[in-house]
Amino acid sequence: MLDILTTVLVKNGLLTAFAIVGATMWLSYVLSARLTRGKLHGSALAIMLGLLAAYISGVATGGKNGVVDIKLLSGVGLMGGAMLRDFAIVSTAYGATLSDMRKCGLAGIVSLLVGVVLSFVIGAGVAYAFGYTDAVSITTIGAGAVTYIVGPVTGAAIGASSELLALSIAAGLVKSVLVMVGTPVFAKFIGLDNPRTAMVFGGMMGTTSGVCGGLAALDPKLVPYGAMTSTFYTGLGCLMGPSVLFFATKALVG
Structure with a gap:
């Protein structure tokens, strides 16, 4: 039996x-x-x-x-796998309304750029502090701090080893859990209580799982707005990681 x-x-x-x-x-x-x-x-x-x-x-x-x-x-x-993961991310974002998205305006776009670059710089700084001095290693781990999806995508594109890909995923997972746990705690201090701030928050943090989990604990109605910008964040990170961010890092460390 x-x-x-x-x-x-x-x-x-x-x-x-x-x-x-x-x-x-x-x-x-x-x-x-x-x-x-x-x-x-x-x-x-x-x-x-x-x-x-x-x-x-x-x-x-x-x-x-x-x-x-x-x-x-x-x-x-x-x-x-990637297919169901991406479907879940995109379908979650469909709950956002166009009128509320328009209210975010320039702030949402700026939050995306600042969020990707700031996360990358922090991750790259940590990588350098732990003894990684070549451009490929720093970029891969820095991209992992952007999200655990951007890390392996970037690393695979620039020829990183499997160990570096694993580290980038680990960095992204740590960030995801921290964002998920910390969102309800710090929400009041940053005014995270409406669709506009939720979109800016999603653009700054980027990790879709962390943002959605944190917003769900705070107010489920805010989840689609955070998911919307955090989804764009992931796409932007995948574009910038192997290109702009990698070349900038290579120019700095050789």
Whole structure:
């Protein structure tokens, strides 16, 4: 009976993945409500549980792909792939209304540019402080601080090693969790309580998962506006990382 059940779950890997991720999200929100009274958002806990599961799976199987190395959870690789990820990001942004987007105006555009450059400079500075002195390494890790999507895209384009790509993803994940956890805490201090500031916030922070999770904990109605600019932020970062930012870094460090 157990063998039959396992076979069915493996053959329907994507459905199994949805069920497991759904159960993880449910558990995360329960823990968030009961242990932190909602101060630590359920999405942040879900990311932490996912990272922990990936680590344990990698150690147990000796693999390199986290839970995907376990045959029963192979469908997570498809569910977490670029296609469904990008669909989720774009569909979330469709909840924003055009009239509110227009109110953001120049502030939204400026926030995108400032957000990408500032995140990159901070990430590049940390990379340099830890002994990375070549342009490829600094750019890849700096791009990871922009988002964990921009990092590997940039690194792959400029010929970074797999170790650097992993570091860039790690930097982006840390940023995502920090933004998700910190948004409800600092919202009052930065006036994050309307669609316009949510769009500026999304443009400054950029990490779509972190921004959406943080805004969901604050006010679900603000999520589409933060998702809108943070989605553009990711695209802008992918364009600037391997080009403008890389050449600027190369000009500085040689």
